[in-house]
Amino acid sequence: MKGFRSFILRGNVVDLAVGIVIGAAFTAVVNGFVGAFLTPLVGLATGATGDMSRKHFTLGATQFPYGAFINAAISFLLLAAALYFLVVLPINKLHERLAPHQDVQAPKRDCPECLSPVPAHARRCASCTVPLPEIPVQAETTTQRAG
Known part of the structure; x- marks a missing residue:
């Protein structure tokens, strides 16, 4: 249906x-x-x-x-x-x-090489293709997962 x-x-x-x-x-x-x-x-x-x-x-x-x-x-x-x-x-x-329009913005960070905005969980920059450093895991996130 x-x-x-x-x-x-x-x-x-x-x-x-x-x-x-x-x-x-x-x-x-x-x-x-x-x-x-x-x-x-x-x-x-x-x-x-x-x-x-x-x-x-x-x-x-x-x-x-x-x-x-x-x-x-x-x-x-x-x-x-x-x-x-x-x-x-x-x-x-x-x-x-x-079907409401949901304009959800993914969290972004800047590429260290070209300074273009990339999604926070991206592994490579879409503009310059340089590998991006891992995101440090926040203390709140690990305690929430454990509990």
Whole structure:
């Protein structure tokens, strides 16, 4: 079950599911909302009456349907906001809760030759490859092991 959970919560699987399922499911809802509520509000703000998607201007013999573009832009913004707040944020919070990011810094010491930082238990320096001296065992560590 743990393997299935990690497979589902991988970024590419979640992104693919969000793109296909949510995009297909919310398209009709968002388009309906835009057509029923936002298009009339944009028309009211611009002084236009009627269906905004039918608005166009003509230049020469060519029609430019700017109303359809406005509807599509509003639909895109609403869909992106819905995806972000209803899917992406909850998935990110769930992912952080199940697999928190742990930034643990290993203890380091300086190489006596090149002075570059190396992990405390390293035997050789990664930069200059010189053998490193052994770390002296602390008295507390040996008493804790004995007890």
